[in-house]
Amino acid sequence: MRLLKNKKGQVRVIEAFFASMLILSCLALIPTQSSPKTSALNLAWKAQNVLLTLDSDGHLANLVDNHEWTKLGKCIESSLPLTTWFNLTVFDKNLNILNDFSISNGGSISDRIISVDYICVSQSSTFAVYVLQLQLSVMD
Amino acid sequence: MPTSSFDTFFACTIIVTVALIGMAFLGSTMQTRIASTQDINKDSYLKAIADRIVTNPGSPTDWGTKTALPVDFGLASNFSCNPFELDMDKICRLNKLNKYSLSYPELLIASKLNNLALGIRVSQLITVNIQQSNNFTEGNVTSFSFTISTSIDSKPTSTDLRSYVAADTYLTEINSTIPDTGVGNITIQVPTARIYNALLIVFARSSLDDRLTSYAIYNFARSIQESTPSSTDLALSPLDYTLSLNDSSPGLKVQDKYVFSYSNQQTISSNMSSQAPFPKLIDTSPIILVVSFLNGTDQFQEWTAYPQVPLRIGANFEGSEQNIFSYIVSVNDVLFRLDLSLGDLPN
Numbered sequence: 001m002r003l004l005k006n007k008k009g010q011v012r013v014i015e016a017f018f019a020s021m022l023i024l025s026c027l028a029l030i031p032t033q034s035s036p037k038t039s040a041l042n043l044a045w046k047a048q049n050v051l052l053t054l055d056s057d058g059h060l061a062n063l064v065d066n067h068e069w070t071k072l073g074k075c076i077e078s079s080l081p082l083t084t085w086f087n088l089t090v091f092d093k094n095l096n097i098l099n100d101f102s103i104s105n106g107g108s109i110s111d112r113i114i115s116v117d118y119i120c121v122s123q124s125s126t127f128a129v130y131v132l133q134l135q136l137s138v139m140d
Numbered sequence: 141m142p143t144s145s146f147d148t149f150f151a152c153t154i155i156v157t158v159a160l161i162g163m164a165f166l167g168s169t170m171q172t173r174i175a176s177t178q179d180i181n182k183d184s185y186l187k188a189i190a191d192r193i194v195t196n197p198g199s200p201t202d203w204g205t206k207t208a209l210p211v212d213f214g215l216a217s218n219f220s221c222n223p224f225e226l227d228m229d230k231i232c233r234l235n236k237l238n239k240y241s242l243s244y245p246e247l248l249i250a251s252k253l254n255n256l257a258l259g260i261r262v263s264q265l266i267t268v269n270i271q272q273s274n275n276f277t278e279g280n281v282t283s284f285s286f287t288i289s290t291s292i293d294s295k296p297t298s299t300d301l302r303s304y305v306a307a308d309t310y311l312t313e314i315n316s317t318i319p320d321t322g323v324g325n326i327t328i329q330v331p332t333a334r335i336y337n338a339l340l341i342v343f344a345r346s347s348l349d350d351r352l353t354s355y356a357i358y359n360f361a362r363s364i365q366e367s368t369p370s371s372t373d374l375a376l377s378p379l380d381y382t383l384s385l386n387d388s389s390p391g392l393k394v395q396d397k398y399v400f401s402y403s404n405q406q407t408i409s410s411n412m413s414s415q416a417p418f419p420k421l422i423d424t425s426p427i428i429l430v431v432s433f434l435n436g437t438d439q440f441q442e443w444t445a446y447p448q449v450p451l452r453i454g455a456n457f458e459g460s461e462q463n464i465f466s467y468i469v470s471v472n473d474v475l476f477r478l479d480l481s482l483g484d485l486p487n
Contacts, residue, residue: 010147012147012148012151013147013150013151013154015151016150016151016152016154016155017154019155019158020154020155020158023158023159023162024158024162026162027162027165027166041180041183041184041187042183042187042465045187045465046466049224049467049468050468052222052223052224053222053224053467053468053469053470053475054349054468056222056224056225056470057351057473059349059351071348074348075348075349077295078265078292078293078295078297078346078348078349078352079265079468079475080293081293081466082293082294082295
């Protein structure tokens with residue numbers, strides 16, 4: 001009976017409860033992984049490798065010159081693994097989009113998309129400058 | 141004991157428990173984060189090693205054309221501006237079928253990777269499959285029908301085909317096209333007396349880019365497609381546009397030598413039998429070299445590719461960690477896939 005009547009310690013339990021809630025709230029606010037994943041780094045390297053190699057003889061710039069978007073897309077697709085999604089956007093030197101339809105192999109398969117910009121120069125007499133933006137993603 | 145003491149004890153227990161759970165949670169989160177950072181560092185480190193092998197010509201820079209071992213290992217072409225242009229002869233020296241090839245220990249010493257497993261695989265981008273579907277003999281001639289499929293990374297692809305039949309002195313050429321379905325048929329005639337010694341050489345070129353050109357060889361005598369030469373009696377070793385062959389074995393007598401590419405086919409005219417220079421064909425295509433020879437009274441044909449691709453050298457990584465870095469590379473203006481594998485870092 002004496003224990004039930006004595007309510008002095010209840011405040012401490014409430015304090016402890018609030019303190020626990022405070023600690024748990026702090027833990028919940030710890031930032032999740034913010035550094036880039038290994039696969040994202042590899043994808044960026046992959047994109048650079050593909051663009052540099054395909055354009056080593058000016059092939060990509062020639063395709064852009066002739067607005068051969070389907071061929072350009074197939075070229076990129078043939079150089080990437082089957083499980084890699086890509087989307088290519090071609091800009092002129094004023095960053096106006098040149099391709100009048102999407103150059104990609106379907107819808108993105110992941111939220112983690114890397115983007116690489118590549119500048120290529122036409123080998124024709126106009127020496128037009130293009131910016132190719134290649135976005136890649138793989139299944140998580 | 142007063143009631144407040146029980147309550148205080150109870151409150152402290154709750155706080156200590158939550159603090160312990162919090163520390164455990166924090167510890168595991170930090171551990172995951174540290175491990176992830178280590179993984180990124182390891183990956184960047186290994187990638188830098190792989191990049192160095194691919195983009196550095198090594199030392200001496202022309203070690204591919206020499207027979208000596210390189211002091212420093214690198215596969216890049218000596219004169220190229222393209223960072224992913226590899227040297228054709230350096231690639232050949234990785235193939236164990238080449239008599240000047242590097243062994244795995246020599247490769248590790250030259251690359252200075254004493255505690256790290258290394259593996260290199262070079263393959264063609266277009267996969268060409270040749271399947272004999274039918275044959276019939278009429279008079280002195282046998283007709284063969286083949287189903288040929290072409291794909292890039294398992295995706296069917298349309299290609300232009302240039303096929304050659306080489307059967308001693310009998311040479312013929314067939315052109316055809318593989319549609320978007322990636323499957324096509326060709327029919328060829330071969331003198332029946334020459335079948336036992338005939339080779340079908342197929343070059344497939346993508347309509348997207350001339351540099352996407354691959355080859356495949358079909359051996360009529362064995363009725364199979366060969367990815368590497370089945371006969372190695374002559375030990376054909378191309379290097380620096382010179383074909384070295386071993387004709388010193390008793391009973392071996394070299395007869396004709398031919399060079400094939402997608403657009404060209406020539407007879408190699410050389411009086412020197414063991415070292416035969418062959419022409420630098422102006423063509424974005426792998427080169428196939430065929431030598432016919434007599435072994436005793438039997439006639440044979442042996443072939444090799446230049447560059448000698450596909451190839452695989454190094455550790456097999458069975459049961460161990462393998463970090464693969466895949467590149468699209470250009471070798472003599474033809475695109476290939478290079479997979480460079482590195483093992484786990486020593487602790």
